[in-house]
Amino acid sequence: MFRIKTKTGQVEISKEIVVVLLMDLFAAAYAIAARGLSSASLMFPGFLLAGILIFSILCIKQSIHFRRESPAEADGEEIGFGVTGKLVAFVLLVLATLLCFNFLGAVLSVFLFLLVSMIILGVKNKLALILVPVVMVTFVYLVFKVWLAVPLPAGLLTFLK
Structure with a gap:
């Protein structure tokens, strides 16, 4: 879990977001490489890329949480991304x-x-x-x-x- 401290609490980001970001990176690379294809050729990949985008947005939304806590609890937390x-x-x-x-x-x-x-x-x-x-x-x-x-x-x- 990756934690970023804020004034009123902390933002927690799960480590599994790396897989989603890698999937987005590959999808973006494919979209850039396929720009020259005809619209008929891009029909199915377009649906696939739209699905990947929706899935990614949902996964990113679930991976990021904001937690409010007292300053005493926040002192013992450490930032790490292993x-x-x-x-x-x-x-x-x-x-x-x-x-x-x-x-x-x-x-x-x-x-x-x-x-x-x-x-x-x-x-x-x-x-x-x-x-x-x-x-x-x-x-x-x-x-x-x-x-x-x-x-x-x-x-x-x-x-x-």
Whole structure:
């Protein structure tokens, strides 16, 4: 937790906001790189970027809190922003997913990424652990492969070509 002292209390910012800001950074980089594409080509990415923006605003709103406290309580507080195990795990998971994307294929990589990220976040419901990645991978496959006819890396699942 990152804490900033003010006259009437303190502002608390959760460490998980780093993941949201990294996601925003990648989305902004994509938006800048895709400026030259036609409007038809930008239709789905536009919806995706709008969704990322709305998700980011909601996450940032939940990550920042203002707490009023007496001056005696505020003296013992320290300002810190450390690297947690979850943050390191997510960075390594993203790197592993990017490195294995062509080898494992898009469908398997996204499924494993979602499954492992939900485990890292502490999701205990076994039905949700399987159902969410399956639904998301099916959605991604149907949108990109079937609807937009975008070739996805098949990797080990070459029968999906």
